[in-house]
Amino acid sequence: MRIEDISKKSDQIIKIRQSDLLPLPYPYNNPEKDTAMRELSSDQRERYEASLDGVIGVGIQRPSSKAEEELFIHKFLSGLAKLFEKENNWTFLHPLYHSLEYCVKCQICNDSCPAYIASGRKEIYRPTYRPEVLRRIVDKYIKKKNRASLKLTGSDIELNWTLIARLGELAYRCTLCRKCTQACPLGIDNGLISHEIRKVFSQEMGIAPKELHEQGTVQQLKVGSSTGINPRALENIIEFMENDIEEKIGRKIKIPVDKKGAEILLLHNAGEFMSWPENTEAFAIIFDAAGIDWTLSSETVGYDAVNYGVWYDDIQLARVATRQAEIARNLGVKKINVGECGHAHKAMIVVADRVLTGDLNIPRESALPILRDIVVGDKIKLDSSRNNFPITLHDPCNMVRLMGIVEPQREILKKICPQFLEMEPHGVDNYCCGGGSGFAIMQSMNFPDWRSAVSGRIKLKQILEVFQDTISPDVKKYVCAPCSNCKGQIRDLLNYYNVWDECGIFYGGLAELIVNAMIDLEKPFIEWEWH
Amino acid sequence: MFEANTFSKSDLGLTMDIFLILLTCFAYIFILVAYSAKIVKYARMPIHLRWELFTATKTEKKPYHHGLTAFEAQPFQSSRWRLSNVWSFLKEYLWFHSYLSHDKTYWCFLYIAHIGFVSLIIFQAVCIATALGTFLAHDQTITAERATGSLVALRILLAIISFAAGIIGNIGLMVYRISHRDLRLYTPPLTFIGYCISICTCLIGFILLLTNDPHFSGYVLFFVGMFQIKPIAVSGLLGLFIFLNMLHLIYLPFTPGFHYVTRFFAFFNVLWDTRPNQKGSPVEKAIGQVMGKKITWSAPHIKSGQTWEQAAKHRS
Ligand code: SF4
Ligand code: SF4
Numbered sequence: 001m002r003i004e005d006i007s008k009k010s011d012q013i014i015k016i017r018q019s020d021l022l023p024l025p026y027p028y029n030n031p032e033k034d035t036a037m038r039e040l041s042s043d044q045r046e047r048y049e050a051s052l053d054g055v056i057g058v059g060i061q062r063p064s065s066k067a068e069e070e071l072f073i074h075k076f077l078s079g080l081a082k083l084f085e086k087e088n089n090w091t092f093l094h095p096l097y098h099s100l101e102y103c104v105k106c107q108i109c110n111d112s113c114p115a116y117i118a119s120g121r122k123e124i125y126r127p128t129y130r131p132e133v134l135r136r137i138v139d140k141y142i143k144k145k146n147r148a149s150l151k152l153t154g155s156d157i158e159l160n161w162t163l164i165a166r167l168g169e170l171a172y173r174c175t176l177c178r179k180c181t182q183a184c185p186l187g188i189d190n191g192l193i194s195h196e197i198r199k200v201f202s203q204e205m206g207i208a209p210k211e212l213h214e215q216g217t218v219q220q221l222k223v224g225s226s227t228g229i230n231p232r233a234l235e236n237i238i239e240f241m242e243n244d245i246e247e248k249i250g251r252k253i254k255i256p257v258d259k260k261g262a263e264i265l266l267l268h269n270a271g272e273f274m275s276w277p278e279n280t281e282a283f284a285i286i287f288d289a290a291g292i293d294w295t296l297s298s299e300t301v302g303y304d305a306v307n308y309g310v311w312y313d314d315i316q317l318a319r320v321a322t323r324q325a326e327i328a329r330n331l332g333v334k335k336i337n338v339g340e341c342g343h344a345h346k347a348m349i350v351v352a353d354r355v356l357t358g359d360l361n362i363p364r365e366s367a368l369p370i371l372r373d374i375v376v377g378d379k380i381k382l383d384s385s386r387n388n389f390p391i392t393l394h395d396p397c398n399m400v401r402l403m404g405i406v407e408p409q410r411e412i413l414k415k416i417c418p419q420f421l422e423m424e425p426h427g428v429d430n431y432c433c434g435g436g437s438g439f440a441i442m443q444s445m446n447f448p449d450w451r452s453a454v455s456g457r458i459k460l461k462q463i464l465e466v467f468q469d470t471i472s473p474d475v476k477k478y479v480c481a482p483c484s485n486c487k488g489q490i491r492d493l494l495n496y497y498n499v500w501d502e503c504g505i506f507y508g509g510l511a512e513l514i515v516n517a518m519i520d521l522e523k524p525f526i527e528w529e530w531h
Numbered sequence: 532m533f534e535a536n537t538f539s540k541s542d543l544g545l546t547m548d549i550f551l552i553l554l555t556c557f558a559y560i561f562i563l564v565a566y567s568a569k570i571v572k573y574a575r576m577p578i579h580l581r582w583e584l585f586t587a588t589k590t591e592k593k594p595y596h597h598g599l600t601a602f603e604a605q606p607f608q609s610s611r612w613r614l615s616n617v618w619s620f621l622k623e624y625l626w627f628h629s630y631l632s633h634d635k636t637y638w639c640f641l642y643i644a645h646i647g648f649v650s651l652i653i654f655q656a657v658c659i660a661t662a663l664g665t666f667l668a669h670d671q672t673i674t675a676e677r678a679t680g681s682l683v684a685l686r687i688l689l690a691i692i693s694f695a696a697g698i699i700g701n702i703g704l705m706v707y708r709i710s711h712r713d714l715r716l717y718t719p720p721l722t723f724i725g726y727c728i729s730i731c732t733c734l735i736g737f738i739l740l741l742t743n744d745p746h747f748s749g750y751v752l753f754f755v756g757m758f759q760i761k762p763i764a765v766s767g768l769l770g771l772f773i774f775l776n777m778l779h780l781i782y783l784p785f786t787p788g789f790h791y792v793t794r795f796f797a798f799f800n801v802l803w804d805t806r807p808n809q810k811g812s813p814v815e816k817a818i819g820q821v822m823g824k825k826i827t828w829s830a831p832h833i834k835s836g837q838t839w840e841q842a843a844k845h846r847s
Contacts, residue, residue, distance in 0.1 A: 003716060079828070087824040090577035097576070098797045102790040105717035108633040123716075132717055153785075154719030181584055185629040186790045187797030192582070206830040218832065221846055314580070315826070315833050318843035350581045353808045354818050355843060361808060361815075404585040428585045 001123050003132055004156070007163035012054050013124055016450075020120030022457055025464045026471060027502055035496055037449040044445055049165035053124065057172040057439075057447040058201075058209050060165045069161045072205070076164045079204025081142055083196055091314045091354075095189050096196050100135050103128060103188045109180035114431050115173055118457035125454075127180040127190040130170055133157065134193055168207060171197035175436030175455055176311065177397040182428070194437075198312040208312050211441045216308040217316040221323065225270040225304035226441075234303050237273045238296070245281050249521055253288045258331065259295035265333040266294050266367065267305035267324065267348065269341035269484035271441075272509075275531070276487065279340060282511035282525065286371065289518070290379045295333065302327035305344035306484075310351055311437045321352035325360040335363035337370060340509050342396030342483035343436075350403060366399070368482065368510070372408035375415055375514060382517040386524065387417045389476050391513070392466045394423070394459070394490065395430035396483035404428070409482055409510055416517040423462040431458045433481070435489025451489065452496035460493050463505060473504035476528055482510040491531075500530050548762035551773050555757060558777035565784035566792070573796045578817040584802045616803050624791075640707055644700025647733065650693035655776075657686050658747065662754030683746050690740055690747055697733035701726045725782055732775040739768050 005013060018036055028034060040050050049060040063069040082088040083096060109127050110116055116125040123129060139145050139155035150156045157163070174194035181189040202208040210216075220226045229237065238255050246252045256262065266287075272279045287294050297303050301323040309317025328336050338345050349364045356362070374380055393413055399405045406427050413420045425431070433440075434456025442448070452460075467477050479494075481487045490507045499505045506528055516525040622628035627645075630638040661682055705726040708714040740747065749769045756763030765773065783789075808814045822840040829835050834845060 075829075082828060086577050086821075088826055088828060090821040090824065091580045092582070094573075094576040094579045095582060095797065095801045098793055098801070102787040102793050102797075104787050104790065105714065106630070106637070107713050107717070108629055110713070111633075126713070128717060152719065152721045152724070154721070178584060181802070183629065185623045185627065186794045187802055189582075189797075189802075203828040203830050203833060206832070213832075315828065315842050318839065319845065322843045323846075350583065352580075354578065354580050354814070355822070355839075356808070357815065357818055357822065357840075361810065401585055402583070406585075 003129065003136070004158070006124075006133055006166050007158045007160050009162055010051060012051050013166070014053050014122045016053060016055075016119060016122070016454065020122075021453065022118045022120065022461065024457070024461055025468060028460075028464065028497060033497075033502075035449075035453065037453050038446040040446055048445075049162075049169060051162065052166045052169045053122070053173070053450075055173075055447055055450045056169070056445040057442055057450070058169055058207065059444050060168050060207060063161060072161055073159065073164060075205045076200060077141055077159075079200035080138065082204065083200060084138075084142065089196075089199075089314075092192060092196060095192050098187065099189045099192055100131060100138060102186055103131060103184075103190075104186065105132070108185070109183045109188070109190065112179040112183040114175070114177065114179070114434060114458040115455045119454050124170060125173055127174075130167070130174065130197065131188075131190050131193040133163075133167060133170075134197065137163075167197060168201050170194075171201070172209065172437075172439070172442070173450075173455075175397075175432045175434065175439055177432035177436050178401060179397070179429075179431065182401060195311070199314060202313040203315060209438065209442050209444065211443065212308045212312055212438045213316075216306075216438075216441075217313070217320055220301055220304055220306065220308075221319060222300075224300035224302075226306050226308065227270045227274050227304070229270050229273060229304070231298050231300060231303075234273070234298055237277070241273075241277055241281050241284065244277065245285060248281070248523070248525060249285060249515075253284055255284050256295040257298050261332045262295040263293035263334045264295070264337045264370075265302075265328045265331055265335070266296060266337050266339060267341075267344065268296075268303070268339040269306050269344055270304035271306070271484045271488065272339070272341075273303075276484070276509065278512055278525070278527075279484075279509040282509070282515040283339060283367070285515050285518070286374060286380065286511060290374045292370070292374075294337075295331065297327050297331060299327045299330075305338050305341050305348065307344055307347035307352075308438060310343055310347035317347060317351065318355045321348055321355055322360060324348060325352075325356050325362055328362045329359050333362070335365060337365055337367040339367050340482040340484060340487075340511065342398035343485060345396075345405070346398040346402050366403075366405055366408075368399070368405055368408040371511065371514060372411050375412045380514075381519045382416050382514070383519045384416045384418050384517060386517045386519075387513055388419060389478060390419045390421060390467055390470050391417045391478045391480055392421050392423050392463065393426070394433060394463075394479055394481040394483075394486055395426055395428075396481070396486045397430065397432050397436055399483065400430060401428045409480075412510060412514065413480065416513060421466050423466045431462060433459045433486040433489040434493065435485055440485040440489040440492070448492060449496070452493050456489055456493040459490070460497060460499070463490075463499075464503070467503065467505060471503050473500075473502060475504055477503070477505045478513075478526075479505060479507040480510055480513060481507055506530070544764065545762065547770055548756075548764060551753070551765065551770055551777075552757045552762055554777045555753075555773065558780040562780050562783060566789060569784075569789055570792060573793060576796075576800075577821055578814065579801065581804065582801060583805050616798070620795075620798055637704075637707055640700050640703030642700075643696045644704055644729070647693050647696030647698075647700050647729070650689050651697060651732075651776075654686065654689035654693050657682050657689060658751050659754050661686070662751045662758060665751070665755050666758040683748075686747055686751075687740075687745070690736060694733040694736040694740070697729050698737070701729045701733075705730075721782075721785065725779070725786060728775055728779045728782060732772065732779060735768060735772045735775065739772055743768055 018034055048056050050056050113127045119125050136155045136157040137159055140150055141159055171194045176191045176195055178191040181191055216226045224230050242255055268280050307317055307320040309320055338348055345366055434451050439451045463479055479490055481490050494500055512526055627638055627642055630641055708718050743766055749765055752763050753765050806814050823838050825838055826842055827835050
């Protein structure tokens with residue numbers, strides 16, 4: 001295919017065939033064990049744009065009239081122009097400009113991209129494809145270069161509804177893992193280009209995956225959490241967790257809520273409360289045992305660390321971060337610590353650092369170094385033989401490559417897990433789980449299949465490879481993912497391929513492993529029950 | 532030996548020589564203005580959200596970092612971290628480290644082409660410096676001997692290196708880009724035109740060197756004439772060489788070639804920019820300014836016309 005084919009009307013630009021996908025190791029080296037992606041129904045294809053790769057992530061509805069189609073194009077162009085204005089896009093203008101103007105198309109970043117490699121190197125997933133399409137549109141329709149210049153710079157492209165809709169979907173085939181950015185010797189950020197395209201769709205055209213926008217940031221700001229948990233529901237959850245802790249460890253712990261002047265306001269991804277309460281319980285147990293002065297908040301937004309704005313909308317990012325900081329300020333806590341959630345780390349600690357001013361500029365940091373200090377500093381008694389099973393660590397891109405938090409989790413695992421194994425590559429060179437940038441929560445139509453079969457495929461390969469010596473389901477193995485979204489993606493990935501039954505590979509957080517090693521616990525904290 | 536004296540050329544020849552002087556002046560001024568404008572543009576970019584990346588900490592041999600807080604004394608900010616960043620940057624500048632480890636054939640042609648390009652620039656600088664010396668000597672009797680007297684060996688050496696490397700490197704890159712689908716698909720015609728200009732310039736330079744002007748003194752004298760605002764006759768071949776050389780200079784600002792400068796900003800001002808927003812810091816001041824800017828984004832959840840600060844506190 002050629003680059004300009006993106007604007008040519010066709011059934012589907014590429015087809016994802018099972019035989020093209022990156023081969024997996026034993027026991028998935030037999031293609032029969034591989035799971036085929038679901039096909040879209042004809043009704044879905046009729047209603048939504050699906051001609052990119054036969055997958056629907058965003059769900060862009062087809063226009064019902066010519067006027068609607070023209071408005072769509074007009075809005076896209078006006079949003080695109082705003083990306084290059086200091087007033088509207090000071091947030092990312094500098095890296096955007098550099099990335100669009102100075103890529104020399106040497107393609108050495110290509111081998112870093114999990115989606116591109118796992119798909120069998122489909123052109124549209126190449127890290128430089130999106131930026132090239134966008135560069136051509138900008139040259140022709142924003143800079144309005146003349147015909148000769150367009151020809152010379154290879155920028156001729158026809159802008160139409162099909163192209164824009166496909167580009168909107170394509171912006172959600174990149175997990176913003178920025179491994180390609182890491183590989184680029186010129187500092188070009190192809191992940192950022194996907195981010196900026198998403199922004200045009202959200203901030204100007206009002207289009208974003210509903211899981212990120214309506215059910216995500218909008219619901220979080222209104223109800224309190226993107227999970228739909230409101231302050232009343234939170235009360236019940238906390239009561240449940242206190243009871244559950246008592247049942248598991250044999251003593252009651254009071255989870256502090258809205259404690260004025262506490263040292264730490266702990267922000268958990270609220271998805272943990274719903275799907276993995278054992279993680280938030282583990283934090284409560286560890287902090288209680290180590291005598292940490294901490295609190296949760298019961299204020300709307302204050303009990304959910306997530307900030308999906310970081311993936312698609314700068315305004316929503318600023319709103320959520322501002323609200324979280326206001327809550328911390330009102331509580332008078334010394335600092336905010338973010339629990340096991342990668343994107344919340346990046347959004348709150350780093351990205352929002354240039355949004356929060358004055359008294360909202362409250363110290364913010366990761367909870368991992370606190371856990372590390374407790375474990376390595378022997379503040380609680382631990383017995384590593386309780387974690388004597390093969391364990392590997394998944395590095396969440398946001399914490400590791402994007403923030404440099406690499407060592408605390410390793411120091412913990414080395415101390416309490418005698419069979420700890422590193423995946424290859426790991427650390428800042430890791431591969432994304434395939435669920436980054438919102439994918440893990442996007443459940444639309446056949447998108448979950450795509451993120452298991454394509455964007456998560458390399459992670460599955462890494463997991464299977466690291467456990468090859470003990471791959472039999474008789475040996476229970478653990479993938480430690482200290483990030484809520486990665487955990488969700490790994491759960492779906494393992495489920496999709498039935499890995500728990502086939503290979504005995506389980507997944508979970510980091511705090512759970514610490515509690516599992518506590519010597520005063522009578523029974524293991526990790527229950528090895530698939531969920 | 533080249534003889535350069537007063538004019539005895541046709542009007543057309545004189546026009547051509549004047550044209551070459553004007554073209555040369557234009558090319559130098561153009562590239563200076565174009566690149567300065569780009570530098571100013573970059574230097575005046577507004578502050579951006581933090582978007583750092585830990586690229587320089589890749590290898591296992593270096594100790595990994597402990598954890599990030601915007602407020603505590605950051606291990607990332609340590610001089611060791613900064614040094615490792617500078618080192619990784621230099622590796623790319625000096626021997627294109629990423630290319631070398633990724634694709635040796637591509638690296639080989641790229642590196643040779645760059646050696647050619649850099650030598651050509653130094654070669655020109657040496658020619659200009661020699662001409663300037665001649666001009667400043669206030670000696671109006673311009674002879675080839677005087678013009679070729681100083682730095683001649685260096686000039687010839689640079690000419691040989693730049694022409695040979697320019698031809699090999701650019702032909703290699705062109706063939707490589709054409710023969711690899713993933714490169715061909717993304718290479719605009721302008722890039723191939725650039726290769727062709729470079730190859731032709733170097734070929735003609737070589738022919739000049741071998742047949743017409745082994746010391747390249749004609750080129751030096753051309754600059755002397757330029758400084759004197761009194762065109763000195765140049766041979767047709769040298770004229771073509773000067774023309775192509777200047778065309779290449781004019782061509783450069785239209786390519787991503789300026790990444791040698793802009794990437795400095797990309798790494799140090801974006802990817803490695805971990806400056807925290809501390810009270811009273813320049814960062815805080817810059818944020819205050821941009822948060823006061825008005826947005827005109829028009830999606831339903833955004834109130835167009837609000838400032839960033841107002842939008843951030845807006846709930847519905
Ligand atoms: S992003 Fe960087 S590595 Fe990738 S093609 Fe462009 S210049 Fe090369
Ligand atoms: S950011 Fe990650 S997923 Fe996106 S193009 Fe780059 S490597 Fe691929």
